[in-house]
Amino acid sequence: MHWLRATLTAVLPTRTGQTSGQMAPLPCPDPPVCVIGDLHGRLDLLDRMLDRIAAQITDSPGHADARLVFVGDMIDRGPDSAGVLARLHALHRSAPARIICLMGNHERMMLDFLADPARHGPRWIAAGGAETLTSFGLSPFARNHGTDAWDLLAAELRRRLTPDVIGWLGTLPLLWRDGALVVTHAGADPDLPIDAQAPRRLLWGARHPERSQQTDGLWVAHGHTITSVPYARAGRISVDTGAWRSGTLSAAWMDASGLLFFDVSDTN
DSSP: OOOOOOEEEEOOOOOOOOOTTSOOOOOOOSSOEEEEOOOTTOHHHHHHHHHHHHHHHHHSTTOTTOEEEEOSOOSSSSSOHHHHHHHHHHHHHHOTTTEEEOOOHHHHHHHHHHHSHHHHHHHHIIIIIHHHHHHTTOOOOOSOOOHHHHHHHHHHHHHHHOHHHHHHHHTOOSEEEETTEEEESSOOOTTSOGGGOOHHHHHHOOSOGGGOOOOSSOEEEEOSSOOSSOEEETTEEEOOOOHHHHSEEEEEEEETTEEEEEEEETTO
């Protein structure tokens, strides 16, 4: 496979003292943390991003123990959800403390489909599950099928996913934390403590997340809501640049020097 280098975009953060109503300093985790946006079945961009991260580690001595946190929505919409799951499952098994995958609302929808196919199948397929089924060599169908047909489809998907992958998906965490850095799929409610968040908020987010502001000293990194470029402001680090349709996958690298955004695309 031919690996392509990423376009690099630096962000020079402004560091402020933490007082009531002010933003805390941006996280500077050690070992470093790299937060990767929604993949949505783009195995090609995942492989390019892994190459870009490997280059970042090579260029920065002492960063071999960097943690990679994927914000969820690994599946649906894009062309190769099966390949993405296989790649990330294998990586996680090889280094579980360094490769962290979070639950996204699309993983939740697929698991709900497997648990109750006729009830949850139509919604999941309409939301991008059709592309996931196709990547596993299965044919999606419209909602006007009986319970038996849905059950057969779910049973075949279970077989092709394998029990190991299904078990892994079912245990994906809703958030990951390192000091003042919290990573979730869809952000967090700034009016609640981070350990009191409702699962639905962490998976589905708010209607207007750009209007929320963390004032508790934490920075919440997340995907879910597509933005044209990644950004860090108001206690939020947003990294979903809509890889499945834009062709650009973004990540936020944080280390003792601060925050750096970089991306890979299907045109470079």
